[in-house]
Amino acid sequence: MDWQKNFGDRLGEFLRAEQFIFNAPMREHTTFKIGGAADVLIFPSNAADVSKIFKLVDEFKLPCVILGNGSNVLVRDKGIRGVVVKFTEKFFGGIRCEGQRLTACAGAKLKDVSICAAEHGLTGMEFACGIPGSIGGAIFMNAGAYDGEMKNTVASVKAVNRGGELIEFSGSSLHLGYRHSIFQENGCAICEVELILQRGNVDDIKQKMADLTARRESRQPLDMPSAGSTFKRPKGHFAGTLIDKAGLKGLRVGGAMVSEKHAGFVVNTGGATSEDVLALIEEVKRRVLDAHGVTLSPEVRIIGEE
Numbered sequence: 001m002d003w004q005k006n007f008g009d010r011l012g013e014f015l016r017a018e019q020f021i022f023n024a025p026m027r028e029h030t031t032f033k034i035g036g037a038a039d040v041l042i043f044p045s046n047a048a049d050v051s052k053i054f055k056l057v058d059e060f061k062l063p064c065v066i067l068g069n070g071s072n073v074l075v076r077d078k079g080i081r082g083v084v085v086k087f088t089e090k091f092f093g094g095i096r097c098e099g100q101r102l103t104a105c106a107g108a109k110l111k112d113v114s115i116c117a118a119e120h121g122l123t124g125m126e127f128a129c130g131i132p133g134s135i136g137g138a139i140f141m142n143a144g145a146y147d148g149e150m151k152n153t154v155a156s157v158k159a160v161n162r163g164g165e166l167i168e169f170s171g172s173s174l175h176l177g178y179r180h181s182i183f184q185e186n187g188c189a190i191c192e193v194e195l196i197l198q199r200g201n202v203d204d205i206k207q208k209m210a211d212l213t214a215r216r217e218s219r220q221p222l223d224m225p226s227a228g229s230t231f232k233r234p235k236g237h238f239a240g241t242l243i244d245k246a247g248l249k250g251l252r253v254g255g256a257m258v259s260e261k262h263a264g265f266v267v268n269t270g271g272a273t274s275e276d277v278l279a280l281i282e283e284v285k286r287r288v289l290d291a292h293g294v295t296l297s298p299e300v301r302i303i304g305e306e
Contacts, residue, residue, distance in 0.1 A: 001039065007060055011042065014052050019043045019091065026075040026304075029067075029086060031132055033225040033268050034277065035075025035304065038065075038084040045091040047191040051164035054189070057083050058162070065303055066189050068137025069109065072227050076274045076304030085189060087136050092191075097122070101155070102195045106136030110143070113195075118209060123200030124153045129209040130216040132228065136190040140183045142176040146212055151176035155196040159188035166191075179232055179299060221259040224267040227300040230281065231264060234294050240264030243284055246291040253280040278302070 020042045026035030063082035092107035114129040127148025154171040175182040231239035243263035251258045255272030259265040
């Protein structure tokens, strides 16, 4: 593409060569292990990088997608046109703790944030110890599990808007709801998250994390690529229970399958395409509606060229 060389030259003025990849296969950068190539994949290392990237994206008039760990997304087989900005542990994963305040860069993994909190005798993040995402993605989706959610711990967020300005949001201004935050509407890139946690007993905190980890490992198909829970929880129901009762465990379309371990997960059995997954999702929705009169909605973000 004509713009790629010029765009790459400009990126090279402030990023290292390892911080951007052209024609990057997204199956290598998502937990589903599915997806075509992104025109360019960029790994910022600080908010200043993000600001410069957004200004460059605007100058070149390119579409831009923001990703965290890539654990709650399905990238379409045709890939993603324009720019993907991905926040990773390697480049943007710092964590620090002062008193009851824990501050994490957007690419820090939730598991590592939970461990850091536990080591400092802070309780409130145990629920997140097994969620395979980044702290930025967790705020974006208001991630939750086992009666905990990010809404209960976040004090403030620093983010960069599409104009390249750094903005600080208070926790109360984030509009955190079930799998929702203000960032799904405003297009800002989450860069840093500050949590306020409570004092607790280190041994008790670690024991709770161990119990939740064992529970997750016994119930979820962690040995197969997936995007986590495929469907949102319908009001008054659990998606996995409805799918199981409809007899859909093991249902396949191509390489995509409803997990035999937990019906709420669609897994990649090997070589699944996004079309396989999308067709399976639609078939599950149809059969659950027929069996229970309940309409399921995907929790996974579906991105890329149709």
